[in-house]
Amino acid sequence: MTVTWEELGWQRVAAGVGRCRLPGWDCTVGLVVGDGSALLIDAGSSLTEGALLRGQAERLTGHRVTHLALTHPHFDHVLGAAAFSGAEVFGAVGIDTVFDGRQAREELRGDALRNGLDASLAEEAVAALVPPRHRVSGEWTLDLGGGRQVLLANVGPGHTAHDLAVLVPGAPGSPEVVFCGDLVEESGEPQAGPDAVPSHWPAALDRLLDLGGEDARYVPGHGAVVDAAFVGAQRDALAARFGVS
Secondary structure: OOOOOHHHOOEEEEOOEEEEEOOOOOEEEEEEEOOOOEEEEOOOOOHHHHHHHHHHHHHHHOOOOOEEEOOOOOHHHHOOHHHOOOOEEEEEOOOHHHHOOHHHHHHHHHHHHHOOOOHHHHHHHHHHOOOOOEEEOOEEEEEEEOOEEEEEEEOOOOOOOOOEEEEEOOOOOOOOEEEEEEEEEOOOOOOOOOOOOHHHHHHHHHHHHHHHOOOOEEEEEEOOOEOHHHHHHHHHHHHHHHOOO
C-alpha cells in the first residue's frame, strides 16, 4: 500500500527528498529516493529508532535503504546505524576514531546517558557500532540511479572534527537541498561541545553556502528548514561569538 510522506510524519522538501524530526532531541533524518535505491541521512539515537526509520523509508520508497550518510558522530545521529545492515555507510574522514577503541565508545555512551538515553538502549547501540566503510576526505558523488546524483562533502571541522554535508541537486522545478547536520541549528543555538572546532566553524558554513547557493533549501540537524539568509546570519553570529572572521 502506497503511503505519503505526510502520513508517516515526514516533510517533503523537494521531489524525491524528505526529512523527519525525531522526538526526544528533535534530530533531523533525511531521505533521498533513487531508482531502486535510497539514501538515508543520519540514523537516529538507538537501534530501535534506526529500525523504525528503516521501516518507514522502505514503505516510502518501496525498497531497502542502500546508502547511509552520517553527518557527524554524535549519539543522536549515529547510534541507530547498525539497524541498516547491508547499506553502504559514509562519514567524514576520521570519523572512525570515534567508533573505534574502548575509550571513544565509552565517551559516546556517556554522552548518550547524560542526555537521557535509556542505558540499555545506549549499551546495545554502542556495542553494535562499526566504523563507516567509506570515509569522505573531499567530495564524493553517489549515483542513486534514475538520474539522481547526490554529493557528499567533507565541509568541517566545525560543530565536530568530522562534519559531512549532503547536497541534493535540484530536479526540474525543484530546489537544491543541503543537509547540514548540526553545523546549522534552527530550534536552538548551535551547540559547541568539547569536540567542536570553533575557529573553523564559520568557514564550514561558507562552504555550505557555496554548495547550495542562494536559492537552496538548507536542512539543519535540529529545527525547521531554512534559507541561505538564515545560514549566513548564523555564520556571522558564530564568527562574532568565537572571535573569528
